[in-house]
Amino acid sequence: MRNIDKIRTSLGLDNIYGLYFSHKGLSSLMPLQRQDRPGGRAADPKCDPLTASCQRDGMSLEPIASPEPEELALFRPVEIEQKKKELNRPLPVDCETQAYRLRISPVGHQVNLPVYLAGERPAATYLDITLEPGAEAAITLVTAKTEEPIFLNISLEENSRLDLNLIKMPGYISWQLLSYRVAVATGASLRQHAVNLDSSVYQAGQVFLRGEGAEARTQTAAFVNSFESQRFDMTIRHEVPHTVSDMFNHGVIMAEGFGCFAGRGVIIKGAYGSKADQDSRFLALDPAAKAEAYPVLIIDEYDVEAGHAGSVGQMDAESLFYLQSRGLTLDEAHSLITAGYLFPILHDMARCVPALKQTVAYLQQRVIEKVSL
Amino acid sequence: MSRPVLEIKNLSCSVDHKEILHGINLTVRGGEIHVIMGPNGTGKSTLASTLMGHPSYKVNGGQALLNGEDLLAMPVDERARKGLFLAMQYPAEIQGVTNADFMRTAMNAKLPADHQIGVFPFRKALNQAVSELEMDASLPDRYLNEGFSGGEKKRNEILQMKLLKPAVAILDEIDSGLDIDALRIVGQNVTRMAQDRGEEMGLLLITHYQRLLDYIVPDYVHVIMNGRVVRTGDKELAEKLERDGYEWLRQEAGLEAEPSGSETAADLLSGLPL
Numbered sequence: 001m002r003n004i005d006k007i008r009t010s011l012g013l014d015n016i017y018g019l020y021f022s023h024k025g026l027s028s029l030m031p032l033q034r035q036d037r038p039g040g041r042a043a044d045p046k047c048d049p050l051t052a053s054c055q056r057d058g059m060s061l062e063p064i065a066s067p068e069p070e071e072l073a074l075f076r077p078v079e080i081e082q083k084k085k086e087l088n089r090p091l092p093v094d095c096e097t098q099a100y101r102l103r104i105s106p107v108g109h110q111v112n113l114p115v116y117l118a119g120e121r122p123a124a125t126y127l128d129i130t131l132e133p134g135a136e137a138a139i140t141l142v143t144a145k146t147e148e149p150i151f152l153n154i155s156l157e158e159n160s161r162l163d164l165n166l167i168k169m170p171g172y173i174s175w176q177l178l179s180y181r182v183a184v185a186t187g188a189s190l191r192q193h194a195v196n197l198d199s200s201v202y203q204a205g206q207v208f209l210r211g212e213g214a215e216a217r218t219q220t221a222a223f224v225n226s227f228e229s230q231r232f233d234m235t236i237r238h239e240v241p242h243t244v245s246d247m248f249n250h251g252v253i254m255a256e257g258f259g260c261f262a263g264r265g266v267i268i269k270g271a272y273g274s275k276a277d278q279d280s281r282f283l284a285l286d287p288a289a290k291a292e293a294y295p296v297l298i299i300d301e302y303d304v305e306a307g308h309a310g311s312v313g314q315m316d317a318e319s320l321f322y323l324q325s326r327g328l329t330l331d332e333a334h335s336l337i338t339a340g341y342l343f344p345i346l347h348d349m350a351r352c353v354p355a356l357k358q359t360v361a362y363l364q365q366r367v368i369e370k371v372s373l
Numbered sequence: 374m375s376r377p378v379l380e381i382k383n384l385s386c387s388v389d390h391k392e393i394l395h396g397i398n399l400t401v402r403g404g405e406i407h408v409i410m411g412p413n414g415t416g417k418s419t420l421a422s423t424l425m426g427h428p429s430y431k432v433n434g435g436q437a438l439l440n441g442e443d444l445l446a447m448p449v450d451e452r453a454r455k456g457l458f459l460a461m462q463y464p465a466e467i468q469g470v471t472n473a474d475f476m477r478t479a480m481n482a483k484l485p486a487d488h489q490i491g492v493f494p495f496r497k498a499l500n501q502a503v504s505e506l507e508m509d510a511s512l513p514d515r516y517l518n519e520g521f522s523g524g525e526k527k528r529n530e531i532l533q534m535k536l537l538k539p540a541v542a543i544l545d546e547i548d549s550g551l552d553i554d555a556l557r558i559v560g561q562n563v564t565r566m567a568q569d570r571g572e573e574m575g576l577l578l579i580t581h582y583q584r585l586l587d588y589i590v591p592d593y594v595h596v597i598m599n600g601r602v603v604r605t606g607d608k609e610l611a612e613k614l615e616r617d618g619y620e621w622l623r624q625e626a627g628l629e630a631e632p633s634g635s636e637t638a639a640d641l642l643s644g645l646p647l
Contacts (some may be wrong), residue, residue: 317428322465323475324449325425325458326533327482333450336478340469344516347469 058105058135066097067126067151075151075179075204092124092149092177099126106134106160124149131160131188138163138353144172152180156188158211163353166194168201170366176201186211192218193349194232197366198225204233209243209274220249221345223370224257224289235264238271238304247278249293250341252371255286262294265306272303282312283341285334335371342367376403376572377440377456377540379424384435385600386423392433393419395600401541404572406589409579410611411597412619417579418462420597421545425459426452439541454483456540460530460547466518472529473499473513476536483537502535505565507558523550531559535566543577548585560588583615599628 072094129152131137139162143150156162168176176199182190184207194203207216216236224230236245249261261280276299282291293310315337323333343364350360381399385392393416401407409417423430424437426449437444439455447455467475476499481489499513506528518526527547534542544563548556567576567589578589586608594611596604598619603626604610614622623629 316465319465319467321425321427321449322461323467323479325453325461326475326479326537327450327453328478329450329482330448332478332482336470336475337467340467340516343469 060103062101064099064101064128066099069094072097072126072151075181075206095149096123097126097151098123099128101128101130103130103132104135104137105132106136124151126151126153128153130155131157131162133158133160135160137161138165138355140165140167140353140356140359141178142167142169143176143178144169144174147174149177149179152178152182154180154182154190156182156184156190158185159187160185161189162191164190164192165349165353165356166192166203167359167363168196168199170197170363173199175199176203178202179204180206182207182216184209184211184214184216187213189215190217191352192216193345193352194218194220194222195346195349195363196221196230197223197363197370198228200229202231205235207234207236207245209236209238209245210240212240212242214240215244217244217246218248219345219348220251220261221342222249222251222259223342223367224251224253224259225370226254226256229258231260231262233262233264235266236276238265238267238274238276241271242273243271244274245276245278247280247295248345249278249280250345251282251291252338252341253282253284253286253289253291255288258290260292260294261310262292262296263308263310264294264296264298265308267297267299267301267304267306269300272301274301275305277307279309281310281341283338284312284314285338335368338371339364339367375440377575378402378438379444379457379541379575379577380436380438381420381424382436382438384420384423384437385433386419386430387433388419388430393600394423396435397597397600397602399577399595399602401575401577402572403540403575405593406567406576406578406591407593407595408586408591408611409577409595409597410581410614415597416600417597418545421459421543421577421579424452424543425449425457450482453537458534458537458539458542460527460534460542460544462545462549464518464526464530466516466521468516468519470517471514472517475517476513476533479533480536498536502532505535506532506562508532524552524555527551528555528559531562535562538570539574541575541577543579545579546581547578548580548582556584557588560585564589583611586611596622598623598626603628 125148129139141150154162154164166178176196178201182205184190188211190207192205205218209216218234220232222230222232230251232249234247236247238245245265247263247265249263251259251261253259259282261282263278263280265276265278267274267276276297278295280293280295282293284291291312293312295308295310297306297308299306315334319337320330320333323336324330328336346360346363350357379401381397384394384397386394397420399407409420411417419430423432424444426447432445439452439457442455444452444455444457477490477495480495484490503510503512508525508528512525512529518529521529527550530547547559551559563576567574578585578591591608591611594606594608595602596610596614604622
């Protein structure tokens with residue numbers, strides 16, 4: 001069974017549209033129902049195999065010119081902490097890029113669009129995604145064995161809503177480099193969930209709240225295994241009044257692993273009535289585990305609400321005692337608390353995108369397997 | 374199930390190198406309801422936490438036997454599996470773990486691998502207990518104690534006791550933080566459980582107030598002062614304490630007033646983050 005089939009089956013994403021990438025590049029925008037492909041992938045009459053341009057149910061996809069290096073340079077996050085560790089694999093900006101533009105119009109129903117990036121792609125992927133005014137979409141980016149960078153340039157127009165789910169498929173060990181920029185217009189909202197349970201990763205997000213009432217809520221669940229490095233940089237910039245942001249990150253680190261949540265909430269002068277919160281926490285399972293949490297706030301306006309919290313710690317002894325007092329062994333109590341550290345983010349992802357319930361169940365099972373070792 | 378017995382013999386213990394209990398003697402048998410009262414900082418919660426095996430408390434001497442087995446030699450989880458239960462004054466909040474998942478795990482921890490409780494019998498028992506305690510129906514699917522009010526936490530402790538069916542249950546100030554209705558519901562549930570299980574379960578209640586005893590009628594009332602049991606009586610003793618306070622007993626026992634501060638802090642340590 002090919003990787004893409006294994007991933008699709010595991011995550012239960014059979015009956016929704018997919019942007020399907022293979023080692024040859026983009027294939028099509030097509031329903032991924034099994035009956036459509038009894039003996040292999042059926043020809044998609046709405047896609048032109050030569051140009052890979054597709055139109056379906058209010059969505060259009062077309063290849064575009066590769067962005068210039070200076071455009072890609074914008075995807076590098078702002079330095080948050082001078083003493084931050086150098087990454088083994090910094091985000092490249094002069095790489096060969098396959099670029100596509102995806103537009104999603106309001107079609108009266110929510111679009112669930114898993115984007116598979118599986119296998120070894122020959123070049124970096126650049127996706128320019130626009131949600132037209134009033135559109136609602138859930139885009140789930142599933143990456144497996146992929147080493148090349150991924151760039152997402154997203155524009156949320158007035159009153160649109162995007163659920164962006166970034167899932168690194170467990171079991172495929174590789175470096176992941178992912179960076180995205182999101183511009184959020186008046187009344188529009190972004191909800192982002194990122195889950196990475198193995199592999200080293202460098203993920204950077206920049207969100208610009210550019211219209212009144214714009215909102216961005218981001219959550220990350222990270223399980224860092226021994227000798228892995230996972231770094232998540234997120235900047236949310238409030239540029240107009242009455243905008244809301246909330247970052248919530250939880251990570252678990254095994255021996256010799258390294259994890260970092262670097263959050264930066266910026267409220268510029270004039271963005272009064274805005275609210276910015278962030279909460280980044282790591283649970284270190286071993287003294288050799290290394291973690292850093294930077295919940296940074298930069299505020300240049302008086303009339304705002306802002307809060308930030310960050311912690312790196314070991315398991316709470318009182319919680320362990322409580323669970324043991326009910327008959328759980330120390331190992332069972334450790335496992336339950338560790339899994340519980342990540343589950344709120346997975347549960348919230350399923351709550352926001354019910355179509356991902358089976359996906360979340362699969363990810364929960366992987367977490368349980370990891371903490372039961 | 375045979376009639377359980379918890380024997381506490383000359384137990385002394387300390388926390389932070391300060392001795393709190395100076396030789397406690399107490400025997401709780403199945404079918405009996407014992408109540409421990411006493412001023413703040415005298416060691417009531419220390420006794421409960423020490424029996425359960427809280428790592429902050431160091432046993433300096435004496436014994437605690439459950440059905441003849443040395444309780445103090447067992448790890449915390451083994452004490453629980455042997456049938457000891459502690460309803461805590463400050464239950465921990467565990468994020469990401471639902472009440473239902475936790476309870477099923479705890480129930481199965483006491484059962485052999487080939488007799489684990491199935492999903493449907495478990496949900497039936499859970500829903501019945503939730504109903505009897507007049508708790509919110511959504512409670513089983515909420516995270517363990519997270520965001521619970523003080524009253525909800527206490528009811529959740531009783532819910533766990535009902536499902537785990539312990540041999541000896543210690544309820545540490547289960548009445549604190551309860552409003553009038555919640556106090557009645559908790560009291561009635563504990564009494565009903567004690568009646569239903571008869572000699573299969575012994576109860577040891579720690580409380581400051583006689584009002585709980587309007588619903589749970591004790592067989593014995595013990596007063597702990599300065600780390601020792603200084604008087605044992607029946608419900609009338611609790612009523613006299615409620616009416617007259619502890620000073621008469623202190624004078625009668627020839628005790629000096631206990632210093633507030635360090636001992637109170639030690640008592641409060643149970644349930645606080647370490």
